[in-house]
Amino acid sequence: xxxxxxxxxxxxxxxxxxxxxxxxxxxxxxxLEREPSARSRWQGGMLDLHDTGQAAIHAAGLVxxxxxxxxxxxxxxxxxxxxxxELVHHERPxxxxxSAPEIDRGQLRGLLLDSLAAGTVRWGHPVAAVSQAxxxxxxxxxxxxxxxxxxxxxxxxxxMLDGTDLAxxxxxxxxxxxxxxxxxxxxxxxxxxxxxxxxxxxxxxxSDTVINVDAxxxxxxxxxxxxxxxxxxxxxxxx
Numbered sequence: 684x685x686x687x688x689x690x691x692x693x694x695x696x697x698x699x700x701x702x703x704x705x706x707x708x709x710x711x712x713x714x715l716e717r718e719p720s721a722r723s724r725w726q727g728g729m730l731d732l733h734d735t736g737q738a739a740i741h742a743a744g745l746v747x748x749x750x751x752x753x754x755x756x757x758x759x760x761x762x763x764x765x766x767x768x769e770l771v772h773h774e775r776p777x778x779x780x781x782s783a784p785e786i787d788r789g790q791l792r793g794l795l796l797d798s799l800a801a802g803t804v805r806w807g808h809p810v811a812a813v814s815q816a817x818x819x820x821x822x823x824x825x826x827x828x829x830x831x832x833x834x835x836x837x838x839x840x841x842x843m844l845d846g847t848d849l850a851x852x853x854x855x856x857x858x859x860x861x862x863x864x865x866x867x868x869x870x871x872x873x874x875x876x877x878x879x880x881x882x883x884x885x886x887x888x889x890s891d892t893v894i895n896v897d898a899x900x901x902x903x904x905x906x907x908x909x910x911x912x913x914x915x916x917x918x919x920x921x922x
Contacts, residue, residue, distance in 0.1 A: 689853070690715060690823055690833040692810050696788070698839025699795035699804075701846030703743045706800060708854035713833075714799075715823070717809035721796055730791060731783040735873075739843035742851065748794050753784035835859055845870060880906035 689705060691698045694716035705712045718724055732740065732753070740749045762772030796804065812824040813836055821836040837849065849866045856862035880903045 688713070688833050689835045689837065690821075690831075691837045691839050692823075693839035694718070694721075694792075694796075694804050694806075695839055696792055696795065697843055697846040698837070699792065699799070699846075700739050700743050700843040701837060701839060701850045702803060703745070703795055703798050704847045704850035705854065706803070707744055708850070710850075710854055712803065714804040714839075715808040715810055715825075716804055716806055717826075719807045721793070721804075721806070725789070727788040729785045729787050731785055733783045735842065735844040739847045742844075742847035743795070743798070745794060745798060748798070749786070749791075752790050752794060753786045755784045876906045876909070877903060 689710060689712045691702050691712060691714045694714050698714060702712045702714050730736070732749075740746055761770060763769065764771050809826040810823055811826050814822045814824065816822045816832055820832045820834055822830050822832050823836060824830045835853070839846065848869060852862045852866035853859070856865055883906075884899055884903075
């Protein structure tokens with residue numbers, strides 16, 4: 684499938700992570716984005732990258748670049764009494780810990796963009812529709828009236844790990860249908876694990892419950908990490 688042209692619609696973090704991973708496997712890929720340039724819009728605030736995000740960074744081969752930009756000191760958590768201002772909760776991970784380092788969303792997007800081959804992203808190319816061509820390929824119809832055929836079109840409303848998993852499945856299967864099935868199986872298992880974790884937390888909440896958001900997030904990540912669908916050995920950016 685090396686020469687099969689693939690299109691990704693959307694240059695968000697998930698789409699760019701998918702494109703980066705495809706290129707690592709030598710797969711030709713084009714990203715179409717409606718925005719006129721990489722800097723046409725503010726990309727939002729900071730992100731905490733937990734296990735799934737860090738696994739995607741590993742899959743994309745960008746651990747060193749990520750470490751250079753991430754802020755592990757952002758993992759420190761302080762809880763104050765809303766009336767007295769007294770410190771009632773304090774979590775400070777060890778210096779070598781990278782359990783949930785912070786990075787600005789714009790920096791992460793820039794890191795992924797810089798990792799792509801020149802010309803991969805076509806800025807100012809909004810997609811109007813997708814149709815199936817007679818030979819089974821997908822035809823992308825752009826707002827300017829032009830069209831282009833691709834063997835596969837990926838709508839990049841993806842989390843980073845979904846993007847890198849999909850790229851890996853495509854690169855490791857000669858048949859596109861098999862590749863999509865290979866991607867869907869772990870994705871569905873992770874979604875099931877996440878749903879069960881949310882259900883477990885909901886069952887413990889009462890009207891008097893004070894929710895520790897960080898502990899809830901940790902519980903969710905532990906459930907996902909324990910699932911057979913999680914890429915074990917792909918986490919742990921620090922230490």
